[in-house]
Amino acid sequence: NPDSLMTDILLNGRRVDGRRPNEHRLLRAQLGTQPQADGSALLEHGNSRLLATVHGPAQARAADLSPEEDCVLRVLYNKPPFASMTERRRRGRGDRKQDETALLIEEALGGVVLKQLYRRSQIEIRVLQSDGSELSAAINAVSLALMDAGVAMRGHLAAVTVGYCDQAPLVDLNSYEQSAGLPSLTVACVGQRVLHASVGARLHSQQLDPLLACASRACACVANQLGQDVKAHLLAACCFQSAA
Amino acid sequence: DDAADWNLAAPAEFAKALLANRLRLAATAASPSSRVGHVTPSCLGGAAGSAISVLGNTKFACGVSASVVELSAAGTAAAAAGCHPLLAAGVVLNADLPPVCSRAFRPGPPSDLAQALTVQMSDALAQSGCLDAAQLTVGPRHRLQLHVDAVCLSADGSLPDACLLAVSAALANLCLPRLVVPADAGHDDSNSGPSVRSTAAADVGVRRCPSGEQFRPAVLRPGSAVICTSFVAIDNDQLLSVPDGREEALPGAAIVRVFTAGGGDLAVRVVSVQMVGEAASELVGRCCREAVERHAACLAGPLAR
Numbered sequence: 001n002p003d004s005l006m007t008d009i010l011l012n013g014r015r016v017d018g019r020r021p022n023e024h025r026l027l028r029a030q031l032g033t034q035p036q037a038d039g040s041a042l043l044e045h046g047n048s049r050l051l052a053t054v055h056g057p058a059q060a061r062a063a064d065l066s067p068e069e070d071c072v073l074r075v076l077y078n079k080p081p082f083a084s085m086t087e088r089r090r091r092g093r094g095d096r097k098q099d100e101t102a103l104l105i106e107e108a109l110g111g112v113v114l115k116q117l118y119r120r121s122q123i124e125i126r127v128l129q130s131d132g133s134e135l136s137a138a139i140n141a142v143s144l145a146l147m148d149a150g151v152a153m154r155g156h157l158a159a160v161t162v163g164y165c166d167q168a169p170l171v172d173l174n175s176y177e178q179s180a181g182l183p184s185l186t187v188a189c190v191g192q193r194v195l196h197a198s199v200g201a202r203l204h205s206q207q208l209d210p211l212l213a214c215a216s217r218a219c220a221c222v223a224n225q226l227g228q229d230v231k232a233h234l235l236a237a238c239c240f241q242s243a244a
Numbered sequence: 245d246d247a248a249d250w251n252l253a254a255p256a257e258f259a260k261a262l263l264a265n266r267l268r269l270a271a272t273a274a275s276p277s278s279r280v281g282h283v284t285p286s287c288l289g290g291a292a293g294s295a296i297s298v299l300g301n302t303k304f305a306c307g308v309s310a311s312v313v314e315l316s317a318a319g320t321a322a323a324a325a326g327c328h329p330l331l332a333a334g335v336v337l338n339a340d341l342p343p344v345c346s347r348a349f350r351p352g353p354p355s356d357l358a359q360a361l362t363v364q365m366s367d368a369l370a371q372s373g374c375l376d377a378a379q380l381t382v383g384p385r386h387r388l389q390l391h392v393d394a395v396c397l398s399a400d401g402s403l404p405d406a407c408l409l410a411v412s413a414a415l416a417n418l419c420l421p422r423l424v425v426p427a428d429a430g431h432d433d434s435n436s437g438p439s440v441r442s443t444a445a446a447d448v449g450v451r452r453c454p455s456g457e458q459f460r461p462a463v464l465r466p467g468s469a470v471i472c473t474s475f476v477a478i479d480n481d482q483l484l485s486v487p488d489g490r491e492e493a494l495p496g497a498a499i500v501r502v503f504t505a506g507g508g509d510l511a512v513r514v515v516s517v518q519m520v521g522e523a524a525s526e527l528v529g530r531c532c533r534e535a536v537e538r539h540a541a542c543l544a545g546p547l548a549r
Contacts, residue, residue, distance in 0.1 A: 034301075034397075034398050035301065036301065036346070036347075036398070036400065037347075047289055049288075051344060051397060052344075053344050055347055076342075076343050076344070076351045078342045078343070078344065078351075080305070080307065080340065080393055080395045081307070081309065081338075081391065081393045082288065082290060082291040082294065082307025082308065082309050082391075082393050124343075
């Protein structure tokens, strides 16, 4: 019954976890958590924790090189079996969803990394996720790790998942709301340019425009918030350097 | 990285300098018991039991999830005879070394190192005598099956050390909903299906207790743990405990891994010793003694509850 579903999700203007429709979950980032990688970032997105590492640019394998001698970005996305309690344990590999997520992240990054600076080289990004599942959190973590590695990018790529409930857009769906089948949209953008948009469940065409507008605003906020963590990390690194 | 360049240009001198430096540090630290690492228990909300262990630069995250399986009497005996004793007790252990932890690991099927790690740890746990399989029974015909997954977040030497620390801590803080088995949940044994079927809890009539109560099965006997201590023996003479990645790769080094188990009511004893390379027996004896001391230090330090 759709009406009861809507009241489950949004009761008195508050969501399941007490947020208002336009509130994002807690975002906190730490850069440089793995010194042996070229760049690494640990992102806390509400209850999810994601670890992303960047290796490269390094020499590309001959098989991976495209004819234009462009830079090759490879994303390896891995979600350990204990990551979410609600999903049944997968036997065997069950990697299709993970491969698809990795491909989507690669495509989003393709528009933001300045590939012409890294010809014939390969940047490997590895994402490991625990306790939750969202494509947008993965994209955020990956862009932070790329920043830590010093890979040249056009801007800060931020992503957010928005959904639609009762004529109101909900910012940053958690796993309960996502599994309820709300129409949802995952958007990644750099400044004003939208680099990636994927739809979660069925979305009416009239809902698309307000959702996109809401998502762009939310991405700007996310970029701002994460940018503060990046700045803090850089300042700490600079102080250390000048003191040493 | 200056160290990497030096290593590339003059590996022998680099090795000597590394050794000299490490021994100097070791002399001030005085014992392997000081390198016990750090464990954060119950940190992953989605798992029944979890822990993250940090040992130098090596980090492991371990999560335990549980499912209910149905046993049939004929199948149990056959299964216990054929498979690994840990599996017969109801614990499935898996160690994963994903590409994120180190440049050396590619994506795809588990590497040899990951499989070897899984087998080493399964054997150590099975032979430890610390595992209490009776805690996992639920009613006359059902049993809990625990899936223990240890995922490496960062690999820099001493992998079994960090991995077993995380696994011991995760098993120690298991928290499951209490289950209720209805009295008439009986099946006939002539059913010719596979002996141990894994089914959702709802299908077999085992249900969560309506009060939402939780219980903590003491799968590892209280206060005990299974721990590994790695040593690197250089020239049958010098011993480095809990080595990092560079030290494990030193030329002419033999790696000795000592698995110890015990604690609480059980005495601490050496369960197995695995070696890569040659080392004199006195050296192995010294490794075992130091490993037992380190076991006590781990129980008092990072694994203390």
